[in-house]
Amino acid sequence: MRGGQDGARAPVLQFTNCRILRGQALLREDLWVREGRVLDPEKLFFEERRVADERRDCGGCILAPGFIDVQINGGFGVDFSQATEDVGSGVALVAQRILSHGVTSFCPTLVTSPPEVYHKVLPQIPVKSGGPHGAGVLGVHLEGPFISREKRGAHPEAHLRSFETNAFHDVLATYGPLDNVRIVTLAPELGRSHEVIQALTARGICVSLGHSVANLQAAEEAVQSGATFITHLFNAMLPFHHRDPGIVGLLTSDRLPPGRHIFYGMIADGTHTNPAALRIAHRAHPQGLVLVTDAVPALGLGNGRHTLGQQEVEVDGLTAYVAGEPPAHPSSRGIQESGCCSVELALEAASLHPAQLLGLEKRKGTLDFGADADFVMLDDSLHVRATYISGELVWQAEAARQ
Amino acid sequence: MRLVILDNYDLASEWAAKYICNRIIQFKPGQDRYFTLGLPTGSTPLGCYKKLIEYHKNGDLSFKYVKTFNMDEYVGLPRNHPESYHSYMWNNFFKHIDIDPNNAHILDGNATDLQAECDAFEKKIKEAGGIDLFVGGIGPDGHIAFNEPGSSLVSRTRLKTLAMDTILANAKYFDGDLSKVPTMALTVGVGTVMDAREVMILITGAHKAFALYKAIEEGVNHMWTVSAFQQHPRTIFVCDEDATLELRVKTVKYFKGLMHVHNKLVDPLYSMKEGN
Numbered sequence: 090m091r092g093g094q095d096g097a098r099a100p101v102l103q104f105t106n107c108r109i110l111r112g113q114a115l116l117r118e119d120l121w122v123r124e125g126r127v128l129d130p131e132k133l134f135f136e137e138r139r140v141a142d143e144r145r146d147c148g149g150c151i152l153a154p155g156f157i158d159v160q161i162n163g164g165f166g167v168d169f170s171q172a173t174e175d176v177g178s179g180v181a182l183v184a185q186r187i188l189s190h191g192v193t194s195f196c197p198t199l200v201t202s203p204p205e206v207y208h209k210v211l212p213q214i215p216v217k218s219g220g221p222h223g224a225g226v227l228g229v230h231l232e233g234p235f236i237s238r239e240k241r242g243a244h245p246e247a248h249l250r251s252f253e254t255n256a257f258h259d260v261l262a263t264y265g266p267l268d269n270v271r272i273v274t275l276a277p278e279l280g281r282s283h284e285v286i287q288a289l290t291a292r293g294i295c296v297s298l299g300h301s302v303a304n305l306q307a308a309e310e311a312v313q314s315g316a317t318f319i320t321h322l323f324n325a326m327l328p329f330h331h332r333d334p335g336i337v338g339l340l341t342s343d344r345l346p347p348g349r350h351i352f353y354g355m356i357a358d359g360t361h362t363n364p365a366a367l368r369i370a371h372r373a374h375p376q377g378l379v380l381v382t383d384a385v386p387a388l389g390l391g392n393g394r395h396t397l398g399q400q401e402v403e404v405d406g407l408t409a410y411v412a413g414e415p416p417a418h419p420s421s422r423g424i425q426e427s428g429c430c431s432v433e434l435a436l437e438a439a440s441l442h443p444a445q446l447l448g449l450e451k452r453k454g455t456l457d458f459g460a461d462a463d464f465v466m467l468d469d470s471l472h473v474r475a476t477y478i479s480g481e482l483v484w485q486a487e488a489a490r491q
Numbered sequence: 492m493r494l495v496i497l498d499n500y501d502l503a504s505e506w507a508a509k510y511i512c513n514r515i516i517q518f519k520p521g522q523d524r525y526f527t528l529g530l531p532t533g534s535t536p537l538g539c540y541k542k543l544i545e546y547h548k549n550g551d552l553s554f555k556y557v558k559t560f561n562m563d564e565y566v567g568l569p570r571n572h573p574e575s576y577h578s579y580m581w582n583n584f585f586k587h588i589d590i591d592p593n594n595a596h597i598l599d600g601n602a603t604d605l606q607a608e609c610d611a612f613e614k615k616i617k618e619a620g621g622i623d624l625f626v627g628g629i630g631p632d633g634h635i636a637f638n639e640p641g642s643s644l645v646s647r648t649r650l651k652t653l654a655m656d657t658i659l660a661n662a663k664y665f666d667g668d669l670s671k672v673p674t675m676a677l678t679v680g681v682g683t684v685m686d687a688r689e690v691m692i693l694i695t696g697a698h699k700a701f702a703l704y705k706a707i708e709e710g711v712n713h714m715w716t717v718s719a720f721q722q723h724p725r726t727i728f729v730c731d732e733d734a735t736l737e738l739r740v741k742t743v744k745y746f747k748g749l750m751h752v753h754n755k756l757v758d759p760l761y762s763m764k765e766g767n
Contacts, residue, residue, distance in 0.1 A: 119586075131581045135570060138592040 099124045101133065102480060103141035107466075109456050110153045110440075113433050120152050122462040125479030129458040147466060150474055151432075154440035154454050155193025155463035159272060159447070160230055160320065160354055160381035162198045164388035169197045169214070169229075172206040176213035184223025186389060188484040191465035191473040194225040194453055196271050198383075201233030201244035208265040215269055219463065219478040227447060228271025231264060232320060235275040235285070236300035240325040244300065253280030257288040270294055271447065274320040276301035277311035290315030295447060297354075298336055300325040305338040312345050318446055319353040321383055322370055323362050340374040350374070352446040354381040355438075371430050378430075378438040379446060432471070492707065492720065493727040494746035495753045496735055500695045503731045504538025507626070507693055509757035510727070511543060512552050514624055514689075516761040520556035525594070527558045527616075529625030529684065531636075532579045535693050536628060544587040551762035554590040558619050560612070562627060562636035562684075565673035566600040566650065574664045575600070598648070598677040609648040609677055616683070625687035629694050632656040633702040633715030637678035640714040646680030681719045690726045692717060697733040704737035 104120040111118070121128040121141065133139050163169045165186050167179035180197055187195065197214055199207065211229060219225030233241075234250040241249060252259035264270065273289055274297040275282060286296045298311055299320025304327070319326075319336055327335035334341075339351045355367060357380055371378050382388070430438075444454025452461050462480035465473050476484040497503040511528070520526040530536075546552040564576045572578060577597055585595055596615055602608035616622060627635050632654060638646060639654040653661075658672045665671035684690060694703050706717040707728065720726040735743050 129571075130586065131571060131578065134581060134585060134592045134595075135577055135597075140592065 100142040101128065101139060103130070103144045104147050104152060105144055107147035107150050107152045110151070110433060110436050111456055113437060115151060115433060120456060120462075120464070122480035125462055125481070127456055127458055127460045127462050132458075151436075151467040151469070151471075152456065152464050153191075153436040153467055154444075154456055154460075155224075155465055155476065155478065156191045156380075156439040157227070157443035157447075157454055158187070158192050158195040158382050158384075159227075159318075159379065159443050160198050160232070161187075161195055161384045162200060163386035164384050166386055168386040169210070170199045170202050170206060172202075172209040176210050180214055180226065181223055184219070184226065187224050188476045188478075189473065189486075191467070191476055192224050193219055193463040193465070193476060193478050194227050196227050196230040198230040198232055201236065201241070201248050203248050204263050204265070207231070207263060211265055211269050216271075219483075221478070221481060221483045223483075225463075225478070227449070229269050230272040230274070230297075231270055232274040233300065234263065235260070235273075235279055235282075236325075237276040237278065237302050239302055240276070240300045240327075242300060242325045251279050252282070252285050256281040256284040260285055260289070267292060267294065272297055272318065274299040274318075276303065277316065278303045278307050282311060283314045286311055286314040286316055298326075298339075301336060302327055303336055304333050305335055305342065308336045308339050309342055309344045312339060312342075312349075312351060317349070317352060318379070319351060321356050321361065321381065322353040323366055324356070337370075340370060340377065350377055352377045352379050352442060354379045354383075356381060356383050368430075371434070375430065375434055377442065378434070379442045380435075380439040381443075435471075492723075493749075493753060494707070494742070495727060495729045496743065496747055496750070497729070497731055500538060500731050503693070503695050503729055504536075505542050506757055507536075507539045507691065507729045508542030508546065509760050510691065510729075511539070511624065511626065512546050513757060513761050515552065515554075515557060516763055518623065522556065525556050525558045525619065527560065527619050527622045527624075529622045529627070529679070529687060530559050530561050530580070530584075531626055531628045531693070532561065532563070532576045533628050535695055535699075536626065537583060539626075539693060540584045544584070546762075547588045550764055551760075553763055554588045557590060558594040559590065559596060560616055560619075560622060560679075561597040563676050563678040564598040564600040566605065566675040566677060568600060568673050570599075570601065600673075600677055605650050605677060609650065612648050612677075612679075613683065616686075622684075622687035624689045624691060625684050626691045626693065627684060629692060629699055629702050629706060629717050630657055631660055631698055631702055633705050633717050635681060635684060635692070635717045635719070637676045638681050638716040640716070642681060642713060642716050644711070644713050644716065644719045645682040645685075648677065648679045648683055651676055651678050681716050685719060685723055688725065690720055690723055692720065692726065692728050694728060694730040694734045696731070697736055699730075699734050700736040700738075703728070703730065703734050708738060708742060 102122045108115040109118050109120050121130040164183045167183050214226060214229050216228050217226040233244050234248050235252055236244060236249060238246060238249055250263055272295045277298055278301060289296050295318055296316040297318035297320045298308055298316050319339060322337065329337040345351060355362060355378060357367060440454040444450040453463065456464060463478050466475040468474055474486050475482060495506060497506050515526050518526045561576060561580060568575045570577045580597060598612055599608050632640055637651045637653060639651060639657065652675050658669060661672050662669050705715040711718045711721050
């Protein structure tokens with residue numbers, strides 16, 4: 090064959106009999122993969138004059154980009170905000186277990202904690218590629234402690250902080266080195282927030298507004314300073330008011346920097362947000378919707394006591410006291426079942442939009458040519474049948490194993 | 492010539508596909524014996540391609556030992572442009588069948604030396620042993636491939652500038668914007684297609700009726716280049732009723748009367764499956 094590069098000799102895998110999510114539509118197309126990336130089969134045919142080395146029949150399933158969860162506090166008994174000696178093992182366990190939910194990349198989230206916890210935990214959660222061992226770690230999401238007292242929700246009051254004294258230096262003193270940090274949630278009404286937002290954004294860290302009593306103007310100014318995300322819309326913020334929509338008003342604000350729009354996280358479990366409210370948000374601004382779990386350590390476990398950072402949480406059935414998360418994984422399926430939006434948009438809200446939020450949309454959250462071959466095989470009810478990372482099967486449902 | 496008239500587009504497409512299928516299978520292609528097929532693009536052959544894909548997916552027809560040569564390609568359009576003929580052939584045919592990529596030949600409209608590319612194409616056809624069956628269409632101006640009115644009837648593969656009629660007809664593929672339509676193309680010559688052992692021209696729709704009339708009821712004329720095939724020993728025109736609207740009633744009646752003979756070419760429909 091032409092070309093002597095090893096890459097060209099790598100095996101080509103063709104997934105057939107499937108529908109792939111591309112350009113907000115489900116197309117009857119095959120998915121071609123080589124060396125962990127999505128391949129352009131037309132280019133392969135005309136330039137390299139090659140066909141697939143292996144074909145896999147997907148039985149009519151949907152192939153969607155792997156889900157990206159940018160807000161998950163732990164799960165399966167693991168609490169990311171616990172300063173243990175071996176945080177890595179906990180992260181690895183969660184990373185492995187969420188594969189069965191179709192999540193291929195995530196941001197381990199830490200709730201409001203004292204500085205000692207951040208200094209001990211953050212260095213133990215490096216950015217890491219996904220694989221058979223588990224979903225990839227994109228970076229840590231720090232939710233707090235620079236948040237509003239009134240809207241602290243489950244966060245412990247004793248450890249809330251402000252940065253009005255030394256702005257960004259206060260931030261560094263609290264968290265320690267920010268190398269592994271990807272997202273910071275803060276309340277923009279806190280004094281000197283603009284300096285902090287600008288400093289974080291300049292370091293490539295995504296700033297999110299949440300746990301806040303900011304009005305719309307304060308929120309807009311925060312976006313102008315660089316904030317790009319809203320943490321769990323509707324929850325832990327002022328309710329929408331027609332004369333001051335508050336943070337919620339960012340969805341339709343005309344005072345955002347040109348060419349930019351705001352992304353907003355939604356916990357689509359039917360509990361945190363009434364489906365009607367979810368639909369209002371999605372109809373106002375469908376392209377900004379990002380599905381998150383905000384899962385707590387109780388995810389995947391039964392009733393009982395679990396931790397959430399410095400707090401204890403009682404889980405009983407579908408409710409968790411101290412505003413937790415039901416032990417089910419709300420996903421595109423949940424949002425679609427609530428009759429909120431189309432399958433295609435629900436899937437994009439769980440993959441493409443979080444990738445766009447983090448500026449990763451060339452490699453993640455998409456099945457465009459050249460992207461990482463992280464994807465999920467779903468049936469028509471959006472149940473996960475199999476999960477792939479870099480074109481490799483990393484999880485498969487029991488029934489599919491025959 | 493044979494003039495095969497079917498009631499509508501779908502039936503015409505199916506007849507053409509069945510004919511191609513039978514020709515390939517009866518040829519008994521194999522490792523040392525490839526069936527060479529000339530192929531067109533455009534809206535007319537889409538139905539035919541769909542049926543061929545269907546026969547392939549049913550296991551009745553394999554393209555493993557088939558070599559294809561497309562008629563033409565635009566000059567200056569990137570190969571992966573959605574309207575290039577490479578894209579057309581990939582999306583509408585090649586990606587659905589089992590043809591070896593090395594055996595699918597399409598002119599490269601972005602070659603550095605366009606005439607050399609054309610000469611090389613003629614050479615490849617010769618090396619493949621010539622074309623067994625060349626399938627083509629007809630333009631509203633009576634052209635075959637991009638052999639526009641005035642093209643030599645003994646022409647070979649070369650660069651041609653497109654006529655206004657052709658540019659207008661193709662504008663629909665470029666958002667109706669005339670300025671976006673390519674103005675030049677590489678095309679097989681009339682002579683190149685005449686060299687094929689057999690030629691099948693697909694003509695459907697009322698907008699092609701006048702061109703069909705000029706091609707088969709008037710003389711051989713370089714202004715209506717499809718008329719050249721009046722001098723080919725084995726040409727089939729496959730059309731629907733609408734395409735015959737400008738023909739004499741006598742012509743249509745004569746050939747419709749022969750349909751029982753024509754249909755023997757497609758019935759029985761052969762299959763490559765065991766035991767057929």
